[in-house]
Amino acid sequence: MTEKTGTFVVTHAESESAVVRDVETAQVHTLASNPGLEIHDVLEATVAPDPPLEVTWQVVEVGGRRRVDLVDSDLEPTQHAKELAADAAVGDLVTEPRAGTGEIHVLSLPESEVESAARDVLEDEETVCRAARLEAVRVEVRRSADAGILSIRYLPD
Incomplete structure (x- = not known):
């Protein structure tokens, strides 16, 4: 290795160990x-096998570290998100880059599924x-159960 x-x-994190997942390969x-x-x-980092058995890993260099906050917002989806959803069939996912960094995902759903879909995204x-x-x-999750819209905003700050 x-x-x-x-x-x-x-x-996963405990006081004595942690589990990290590579976001490109999904390797754990x-x-x-x-x-x-x-x-x-x-983490933007380099990991290496931990001697002598090399069955676990160690962080050998960290180039950057940040935290992703998940926000269950009580705000309605933006007007733009509502417009994106209006053109989508129920069950469709519409993705659009944000100006600058990030992305907006809009799901058109049956009204009865909006709340559970929001929980699923947050978990x-x-x-x-x-x-x-x-x-x-x-990550900001907004919803309108009445309109059947779930909006997930991936934001730089």
């Missing part, structure tokens, strides 16, 4: 120690991994 450099999301690495990491931290590890790939530090 060799060193790997990339972007990693912390998916169990760290032999926890250098102060918390769940949802994003899904892939939401944080996507935010890391998009260089976002905040």
